[in-house]
Amino acid sequence: MVKIGVLGLQGAVREHILALEASGAEAVIVKKAEQLDDLDGLVMPGGESTAMRRLIDKYDFLQPLKDFAAHKPVFGTCAGLILMAKKIHGQDSAHLELIDMTVERNAFGRQVDSFEADLMITHVGEDFAGVFIRAPYIMEVGQDVEILSKHNDRIVAAQQGHFLCAAFHPELTDDYRMHAYFVEMAKEKKKETVA
Numbered sequence: 001m002v003k004i005g006v007l008g009l010q011g012a013v014r015e016h017i018l019a020l021e022a023s024g025a026e027a028v029i030v031k032k033a034e035q036l037d038d039l040d041g042l043v044m045p046g047g048e049s050t051a052m053r054r055l056i057d058k059y060d061f062l063q064p065l066k067d068f069a070a071h072k073p074v075f076g077t078c079a080g081l082i083l084m085a086k087k088i089h090g091q092d093s094a095h096l097e098l099i100d101m102t103v104e105r106n107a108f109g110r111q112v113d114s115f116e117a118d119l120m121i122t123h124v125g126e127d128f129a130g131v132f133i134r135a136p137y138i139m140e141v142g143q144d145v146e147i148l149s150k151h152n153d154r155i156v157a158a159q160q161g162h163f164l165c166a167a168f169h170p171e172l173t174d175d176y177r178m179h180a181y182f183v184e185m186a187k188e189k190k191k192e193t194v195a
């Protein structure tokens with residue numbers, strides 16, 4: 001069984017734990033950098049990316065997260081996706097810079113603070129109810145990034161090697177296919193590492 005952590009500094013943590021457990025993984029809330037040592041993958045949840053970044057700095061998580069991501073799968077949802085982007089539109093600096101993409105925060109406008117959309121997600125499946133809450137979108141991706149889903153021509157899910165991201169909240173429905181896909185990624189990576 002793979003062990004997946006959910007970064008527990010801020011945001012929607014509990015729902016990810018349940019979704020990961022339902023997908024056959026052992027799931028733990030990560031509050032200290034040392035906990036990363038025995039994980040096979042990490043989820044960075046939604047919440048508020050600037051608040052999360054402040055806590056990442058406060059608890060000395062930035063370098064440990066980068067070191068972890070060098071070898072292990074990471075799945076970022078919403079604010080977590082923002083943390084993974086190489087560039088954030090309109091900002092001079094980004095955060096972990098794991099995925100070669102430019103994202104725009106709060107990209108769907110103020111009127112539509114949150115909405116649900118029916119998505120087709122490559123590797124995951126069709127008819128996926130995407131819950132968007134003050135969601136970012138992916139404006140541009142580099143050539144090594146695979147676009148997994150679009151909504152109204154905007155990229156809302158992507159993968160680059162062992163990094164997965166979604167602009168929506170797959171943990172807020174009881175459709176666990178995207179978590180199951182991430183758990184499979186973690187299993188594959190673990191096999192490679194052991195072999």
Ligand SMILES: NC(=O)CC[C@H](N)C(=O)O
Binds near residue numbers: 048049078080082
């Ligand atoms: N639901 C979310 O995670 C919203 C993300 C938030 N708008 C941010 O910029 O961090």
